[in-house]
Amino acid sequence: MRLAFLSDLHGNIHALTAVKRFLADQVVNQVVVVGDVVGYGASPGPVIDFVRREGWVTGLGSSDMRVALELGERAERHGIADQVLGWTRKVLAPEQMEFLRRLPPGGRLMTPVGRVRFFHGSPHAPDQRLDVMAPERELEALAETLGARVVVVGGTHVPFVRVVGDTTFVDPGSVGLSLNHEPGADVALVDCVGRKPRVALHKVSYDYASSAFDIMAWNLPPVIADVIRTGRMA
Numbered sequence: 001m002r003l004a005f006l007s008d009l010h011g012n013i014h015a016l017t018a019v020k021r022f023l024a025d026q027v028v029n030q031v032v033v034v035g036d037v038v039g040y041g042a043s044p045g046p047v048i049d050f051v052r053r054e055g056w057v058t059g060l061g062s063s064d065m066r067v068a069l070e071l072g073e074r075a076e077r078h079g080i081a082d083q084v085l086g087w088t089r090k091v092l093a094p095e096q097m098e099f100l101r102r103l104p105p106g107g108r109l110m111t112p113v114g115r116v117r118f119f120h121g122s123p124h125a126p127d128q129r130l131d132v133m134a135p136e137r138e139l140e141a142l143a144e145t146l147g148a149r150v151v152v153v154g155g156t157h158v159p160f161v162r163v164v165g166d167t168t169f170v171d172p173g174s175v176g177l178s179l180n181h182e183p184g185a186d187v188a189l190v191d192c193v194g195r196k197p198r199v200a201l202h203k204v205s206y207d208y209a210s211s212a213f214d215i216m217a218w219n220l221p222p223v224i225a226d227v228i229r230t231g232r233m234a
Contacts (some may be wrong), residue, residue, distance in 0.1 A: 001111050002027060005118065005172040005188040007034040007068025007154030009051070010063070011088070012176030012228070014214075015185040016050055018206035019175055026189060030109070033119030034154040034172060035061025037100070039081060040224050041176050042214035044088045048096045060103035061154065062118040062127040068100035069090070080221045087220065111192035114149030121155055129155050132162055132169045143167035150190060150197050159186045159201040168197050176211075177224070183231040184206050 009016055023031065033056050038044035039061075051058055063081070066225055067088050089097075105126055106119030123146065130153045143151060143165065152170045158180045161172030165173070171208040175184025180186070184203040191198040212225035227233055 001029050001192040003109070003111070003116065003190045004028045004031045005034055005152050005190060006031065006056075006175050007120070007169065007186075008036040008039075008061070008157055008174035008176060009033065009041075009047050010036055010039045010174065010176035011044035011047050012043070012185075013043035013046045013050065014208075014211045015204075015206045016047055018204050019185050019187055020050075020054070020205045022187065022202070028189070031056040032107075032109075032118055032152070034062045034118050035059045035103075035126055035175075036153055036154060036174075037061065037103075038067055038085075038088050038092075039063030039163040040084050041211070042205045042218045042220060045092055045096050047176075048092070048099055052099060057107060058103055059106045059118060059120055060100075060126050061191055061211060064100045064103060065126050068097055068103075080223060081109045082219055087218070097160065099148075108148075110176045111197075113194070115147055116150040116190070116192070117146045117148040118152040129153075131223050132156075132171060139164040139167070139169060141151070144169070149200050150192070152188070152190075158221065159188065161188075161199045161201065168199060170199055171223050173201070177227055178203075179229050179233055181230075181232045183229060 109116040120126040157174035160171040172188035175185040187202045215225040
């Protein structure tokens with residue numbers, strides 16, 4: 001059983017279409033999106049429609065929550081993310097907003113190696129971040145509470161794998177806005193066979209120039225285009 005985990009699509013349709021082509025060659029049983037379908041990128045509507053059309057299992061991310069539920073907004077917020085999220089609310093159709101509102105905060109899958117749990121931030125709060133570098137005893141306690149052999153989280157935009165005891169923690173990185181100093185779309189493949197899961201992290205090349213052009217064409221913050229082209233935040 002092979003699972004593909006994607007996270008932080010962030011409205012980047014060029015990256016997402018490249019990932020679909022990549023997955024077509026991987027014999028994947030199920031694709032799971034660990035939140036943040038929208039935010040930063042210039043194609044939030046097409047990305048939502050893409051995910052809906054593919055029928056991929058999808059969880060609620062922090063950007064999705066702030067767009068759809070308008071939670072946590074403060075008048076003094078004027079950051080890059082806030083500018084894009086405000087713009088995203090204006091360009092999404094009502095049915096696309098409703099899709100975001102209906103996303104669950106996470107989910108679970110049963111596999112031959114045991115239970116897989118996935119969520120964007122923490123088990124109950126997409127806008128909180130699980131520290132995968134926390135002391136082992138903390139992660140062991142969390143794994144026991146979740147009853148999981150694999151825990152998949154998002155939000156850092158940096159691919160990462162850590163094995164603590166009998167549990168594998170995975171951050172797939174970001175499809176739409178990777179920050180591991182290499183441009184491209186991040187994908188995590190998890191093979192749930194044998195006694196232990198096997199995780200492979202992949203970097204998928206795509207048309208970064210077109211994604212960056214879209215950012216500029218919609219008059220979104222140019223720093224986002226720079227991140228797309230370089231894989232790093234200045």
